[in-house]
Amino acid sequence: MATNNSLGAFQVVLALGFPNLNAIPNQHDSQMILQTGCSQPSNAFNVGGMVVRLLLQQLLYSITDALKEAVWSPLAKKKTLNQSVEVFDNVYNPAHSRSASPISKHEARLDQYLDGGVFASVHEHLATMVEIRR
Amino acid sequence: MRTLTLFSTQLSTYDEGEDNGYEEDDDDVVGEYNMPRITTCISLILESVSVLMKSKKLTSTKGGRSMLHLLLNQLAHGERNGKNSTPGSGGAAAAAASSAATPAIFLKGLKCLFDMIEESCKTEKYNLTFAMTGVSTLEAVIGCAERVVASLDTTLKSKSGSGTGKLTSAQKKERLTIDAMNKQLSALCYTFMQRDWCPANLRETRHKFHYSKENVSVLVACYMQCSCSSVSVFDSMSASEIKDCDVAEIGRIGGERKH
Numbered sequence: 482m483a484t485n486n487s488l489g490a491f492q493v494v495l496a497l498g499f500p501n502l503n504a505i506p507n508q509h510d511s512q513m514i515l516q517t518g519c520s521q522p523s524n525a526f527n528v529g530g531m532v533v534r535l536l537l538q539q540l541l542y543s544i545t546d547a548l549k550e551a552v553w554s555p556l557a558k559k560k561t562l563n564q565s566v567e568v569f570d571n572v573y574n575p576a577h578s579r580s581a582s583p584i585s586k587h588e589a590r591l592d593q594y595l596d597g598g599v600f601a602s603v604h605e606h607l608a609t610m611v612e613i614r615r
Numbered sequence: 616m617r618t619l620t621l622f623s624t625q626l627s628t629y630d631e632g633e634d635n636g637y638e639e640d641d642d643d644v645v646g647e648y649n650m651p652r653i654t655t656c657i658s659l660i661l662e663s664v665s666v667l668m669k670s671k672k673l674t675s676t677k678g679g680r681s682m683l684h685l686l687l688n689q690l691a692h693g694e695r696n697g698k699n700s701t702p703g704s705g706g707a708a709a710a711a712a713s714s715a716a717t718p719a720i721f722l723k724g725l726k727c728l729f730d731m732i733e734e735s736c737k738t739e740k741y742n743l744t745f746a747m748t749g750v751s752t753l754e755a756v757i758g759c760a761e762r763v764v765a766s767l768d769t770t771l772k773s774k775s776g777s778g779t780g781k782l783t784s785a786q787k788k789e790r791l792t793i794d795a796m797n798k799q800l801s802a803l804c805y806t807f808m809q810r811d812w813c814p815a816n817l818r819e820t821r822h823k824f825h826y827s828k829e830n831v832s833v834l835v836a837c838y839m840q841c842s843c844s845s846v847s848v849f850d851s852m853s854a855s856e857i858k859d860c861d862v863a864e865i866g867r868i869g870g871e872r873k874h
Contacts, residue, residue, distance in 0.1 A: 529648055530652075533656060534659070541663045548667070595685050598689065601689040601694060603690060604731075610735070611735045613648055614650070
């Protein structure tokens, strides 16, 4: 599904790990809600927002694409190491990726998501939405 | 700022190109939250989890399992890697911890994830598609647990050279955890089977609403296969005998038999 052109687009998924898109944006906000009994929690929580929905959709496509790739092999590893990885201009960029060397471009993408805390953010969103639906 | 501009441009381009029938107008908002959109978001998360859990790449190799361990730390426990440090700085330690992960550690994470997913869909009463997404994701989590345990046990056996065929107490514990998840899924399927999924607007003309093999058959199959108890009525029968049997005598699945 993904071409080289769309690989860059998948990096927007990293935004899920940005503090501003956390289910609860920051500790101060959540404490305020608890203390003041804020009547408009939808303004304080990011859950179920349009941007989050789009990012989750993109995450699904990205993961599907990354895991259906046929080769996670030493050959692919060699190829990836020789290629320059596209740099995304933020603190989560692949240059900071963990020491374990990526096996392929697709696996490197999952690695970036882990480094960017994308799945931790997904956990928070899911837990918050489950509470809301109860 | 440049990042955010790029991000919004990419998302807006993406939004124009995508239409999966998931349009939840803000007019649909009931109370403080847009519930249809929340359901869609949960559904997307469940589908993503399902894809991850179904991947054999994450369970068959050491590298894959290492990634799965990190993934479960975030997805199931909500732990952020190196939250107070620069991204990737804790990578070496994390990778080392991951390579030493035991089946019990994986099962703990998978059970945690399983419980959260079950919680997300067990209260569903109207949207059968969403309920089925939940069931399919739970099945995928159980499948992943079975694969990762089998894979690690094989690795340990080949390292120690022991192959007595007897289950150790740790392996028995692992089996119990997987059985517990199976039973939970079976119970959930039974709950779903008992619900009337016909939309309110079609209840007058029920013939317009149909269950299909993608939903009710999956629920029945899951209910029976995951119950961890032999369904003795069918176990002793051949296919032709099952075909000929009087369903009224057996009674409803899970219900009392008529004698």
